[in-house]
Amino acid sequence: MSARGPPEAAASYAGGIRVFKRIADARRADGILRRTVPTTIAAESLSKAFSGAPLFRDLSFSASSGLVAIAGRNGSGKTTLLKILAGLARPTSGRVRLETDGARPLSTSEQRLAVGWAGPDLALYGEFTAIENLAFFRRAAGRPASEAELVRRLADVGLAEEAMRRRVEEYSTGMKQRLRIAFATLFDPPVLILDEPMVALDLDGRETVYRVIETARKRGTVLLASNDERDFAEPEQRVDLAGARRREA
Amino acid sequence: MSALARAWAVCAKDATQELRRKVAIVAVFFFAATALALVSFGIGPFGLRAEDRPPLLSALLWIILFFAAATGLPRAFVAEEETGTGLALRKTIPAVYVLAGKTLFNYILFLAMTAVTIPGFMILLEWRIGSFGALAAIMVAGGFGLAVVSTFLSALVARAGQRNVLFVLIAFPLVMPLLVSAIQATNQATNGQFPLDGIRILIAYDGAASCAAYMLAAVAWED
Amino acid sequence: MTKALKLLLLPYMGAVIAAAFLWPEPAKGFIGESSRIVFFHVPCAWAATLAFIVGAVYSALFLWKKNPWYDDVAVASIRIGLVFGVLTLITGSLFANIMWGTWWNWDPRESSYLLLVFLYGAYLFLRAAVEDPERRPRIAAAYALFAGVLMPFLTIVAPRVTASLHPQTVINPQGKILMDTPTRVVFFNGLAAFSGLFFWMLSIAARAERLGRRQVS
Numbered sequence: 001m002s003a004r005g006p007p008e009a010a011a012s013y014a015g016g017i018r019v020f021k022r023i024a025d026a027r028r029a030d031g032i033l034r035r036t037v038p039t040t041i042a043a044e045s046l047s048k049a050f051s052g053a054p055l056f057r058d059l060s061f062s063a064s065s066g067l068v069a070i071a072g073r074n075g076s077g078k079t080t081l082l083k084i085l086a087g088l089a090r091p092t093s094g095r096v097r098l099e100t101d102g103a104r105p106l107s108t109s110e111q112r113l114a115v116g117w118a119g120p121d122l123a124l125y126g127e128f129t130a131i132e133n134l135a136f137f138r139r140a141a142g143r144p145a146s147e148a149e150l151v152r153r154l155a156d157v158g159l160a161e162e163a164m165r166r167r168v169e170e171y172s173t174g175m176k177q178r179l180r181i182a183f184a185t186l187f188d189p190p191v192l193i194l195d196e197p198m199v200a201l202d203l204d205g206r207e208t209v210y211r212v213i214e215t216a217r218k219r220g221t222v223l224l225a226s227n228d229e230r231d232f233a234e235p236e237q238r239v240d241l242a243g244a245r246r247r248e249a
Numbered sequence: 250m251s252a253l254a255r256a257w258a259v260c261a262k263d264a265t266q267e268l269r270r271k272v273a274i275v276a277v278f279f280f281a282a283t284a285l286a287l288v289s290f291g292i293g294p295f296g297l298r299a300e301d302r303p304p305l306l307s308a309l310l311w312i313i314l315f316f317a318a319a320t321g322l323p324r325a326f327v328a329e330e331e332t333g334t335g336l337a338l339r340k341t342i343p344a345v346y347v348l349a350g351k352t353l354f355n356y357i358l359f360l361a362m363t364a365v366t367i368p369g370f371m372i373l374l375e376w377r378i379g380s381f382g383a384l385a386a387i388m389v390a391g392g393f394g395l396a397v398v399s400t401f402l403s404a405l406v407a408r409a410g411q412r413n414v415l416f417v418l419i420a421f422p423l424v425m426p427l428l429v430s431a432i433q434a435t436n437q438a439t440n441g442q443f444p445l446d447g448i449r450i451l452i453a454y455d456g457a458a459s460c461a462a463y464m465l466a467a468v469a470w471e472d
Numbered sequence: 473m474t475k476a477l478k479l480l481l482l483p484y485m486g487a488v489i490a491a492a493f494l495w496p497e498p499a500k501g502f503i504g505e506s507s508r509i510v511f512f513h514v515p516c517a518w519a520a521t522l523a524f525i526v527g528a529v530y531s532a533l534f535l536w537k538k539n540p541w542y543d544d545v546a547v548a549s550i551r552i553g554l555v556f557g558v559l560t561l562i563t564g565s566l567f568a569n570i571m572w573g574t575w576w577n578w579d580p581r582e583s584s585y586l587l588l589v590f591l592y593g594a595y596l597f598l599r600a601a602v603e604d605p606e607r608r609p610r611i612a613a614a615y616a617l618f619a620g621v622l623m624p625f626l627t628i629v630a631p632r633v634t635a636s637l638h639p640q641t642v643i644n645p646q647g648k649i650l651m652d653t654p655t656r657v658v659f660f661n662g663l664a665a666f667s668g669l670f671f672w673m674l675s676i677a678a679r680a681e682r683l684g685r686r687q688v689s
Contacts, residue, residue, distance in 0.1 A: 398622070401618060402615075402618075405598065405611050405614060405615055406598070406601070408602065408604070408607065408611075409598065409601040409602045409603075409611070410601045410602075410603060411601055415597065415598060415601050418594045418597055419594040419595075419597070419598055419615065421590065421594075422587045422588070422590045422591035422594060422619075422626075423591065423618070423619060423622050425587050425626065425629075426622070426625035426626050426628070426629040426630075427625070429629050429630075430629055450625070450628065450629060453625075454622070454625055457621050457622060457625070458618075458621070458622060460621070461617065461618050461621040461622070462618070464617075465614045465617060465618055468535055468610055468613065468614040469610075469611065469614045472606075472607065
């Protein structure tokens with residue numbers, strides 16, 4: 001894992017990145033992703049094929065911290081790869097390894113909460129308010145949370161207090177996206193997987209997500225898929241799905 | 250937090266959701282009511298000879314209960330897939346708790362349905378029950394097996410095509426032994442006997458189905 | 473070795489079929505020659521049972537080892553089991569028509585066997601309805617095992633509904649084989665021959681499943 005580049009390097013990125021750095025420096029560290037255990041996520045020669053040609057083949061990488069950029073054109077398998085890494089889909093061959101505290105493999109139940117995931121097809125309960133949604137997932141996962149904590153988490157992703165108490169089915173696309181980010185970070189996962197998190201977000205929403213990513217990459221690993229190169233601020237690693245190759249950034 | 254509390258969280262979630270959405274619950278009770286009305290209109294209180302009444306009414310009661318259940322119980326997992334919330338559920342909660350919670354909700358729904366259908370049967374069809382205790386025991390034991398099997402099969406069909414037809418098709422041969430035992434036991438209960446034999450089979454069925462569902466929960470629901 | 477066994481199977485089957493019609497006397501209490509159906513009806517039922525057991529075992533193996541070959545064997549076995557199951561129903565129905573004058577009379581054994589055939593027909597239907605090839609074998613295996621646990625209830629419950637007209641089975645309350653020597657010899661050789669036939673068919677069908685799967689991917 002290479003160290004992060006000097007802060008000046010940020011200047012070479014597009015405008016969005018500068019906003020990103022500024023917010024990152026002023027991040028609220030006490031908010032989301034507070035306590036994390038060092039965790040390694042490793043893909044070991046993953047392949048996935050849907051009837052026909054393989055989407056990607058023999059893909060391997062490993063990350064314990066920092067930002068991993070997942071790049072590739074539409075249809076190159078970014079979403080599928082991230083779902084496999086999040087334990088939501090199976091690879092055709094290969095496996096995903098999660099370890100902590102010096103090579104101790106995580107148990108299945110630990111894995112479930114150690115990897116946070118949000119993708120475009122993640123939906124939460126429309127009949128419930130944002131707070132009720134998060135409260136349910138915390139309770140059913142065996143980690144109940146106080147309402148105050150949930151309110152803080154939702155405020156961190158920029159949802160207004162009034163909005164948190166409305167049913168999710170009334171939300172705009174952007175508000176739903178913010179709620180997805182809150183869901184992904186709900187258990188302060190050491191590994192955060194975000195699949196196109198900027199979709200449908202306004203400037204403020206994108207800043208919020210940049211902030212989340214900056215916080216998370218300092219405390220653990222962020223795997224980020226995006227079609228916009230500007231979203232990848234000096235990634236420590238880059239996984240290019242064009243031909244299922246991987247190279248160090 | 251105990252396993253029971255986690256399963257209960259899922260059950261409470263389902264209950265709140267269904268109460269707010271109302272579609273499923275209304276559909277189940279409406280189906281039961283329609284079928285009941287149809288039967289009582291067709292037969293009427295005196296349309297059957299006295300000696301035919303207990304076996305026929307017992308069979309009719311369970312047919313109505315089964316098909317009403319088949320309209321509502323498979324929603325357990327199917328609804329999660331249709332709204333896309335299945336991913337969030339799978340991401341955070343082990344399949345066993347999800348299955349247990351949903352089974353519990355379906356069980357409560359089934360018992361509520363019987364609590365409405367049985368008085369309807371008594372009023373509209375002059376159904377006289379010999380032993381209420383026996384009938385309650387049959388509903389408690391039979392409903393549980395039905396809830397376990399339907400909920401488990403719901404997880405299996407949730408991500409398949411033609412779910413509703415598929416559900417009835419795969420459920421029918423599996424619940425047949427339960428339905429046959431329940432019908433016979435209900436017949437005996439109508440006549441005032443305590444159907445120990447039938448209830449024993451129902452409880453054995455409940456146990457076997459619960460163990461199998463527990464062991465296979467993750468296979469059925471997770472990826 | 474296996475090739476020799478396959479070559480031997482045909483003359484063996486032939487001998488069993490010939491013996492079934494020529495050697496034992498028709499059993500007492502049965503109309504005409506109808507009792508001879510036991511040499512075909514029971515081995516069919518036996519082969520179907522064997523196929524469903526193999527299907528369940530390989531489903532469990534698949535879930536355990538995740539080797540797709542086990543799923544190929546499971547589905548091939550259940551398909552063949554269905555063929556034998558339908559043959560059992562047909563031969564039983566022929567016998568029922570001669571003995572009791574009806575093709576079908578909802579005898580508890582008939583109905584429970586019919587449900588068994590429905591059950592595994594539903595298995596194939598379920599497979600067809602699950603589109604994702606990664607998920608299909610898992611869902612199918614889960615159903616096969618779940619069904620395997622609940623299936624015995626069919627046999628417990630069915631005889632309680634009405635008394636059965638079905639002749640005494642080999643496994644009977646007396647714990648005796650109620651057959652004379654020629655009948656017994658032909659009967660058990662029939663079971664062996666049909667078992668051999670089943671395994672031969674299975675080895676072909678399972679490899680066909682594997683070929684089909686490879687062609688898709």
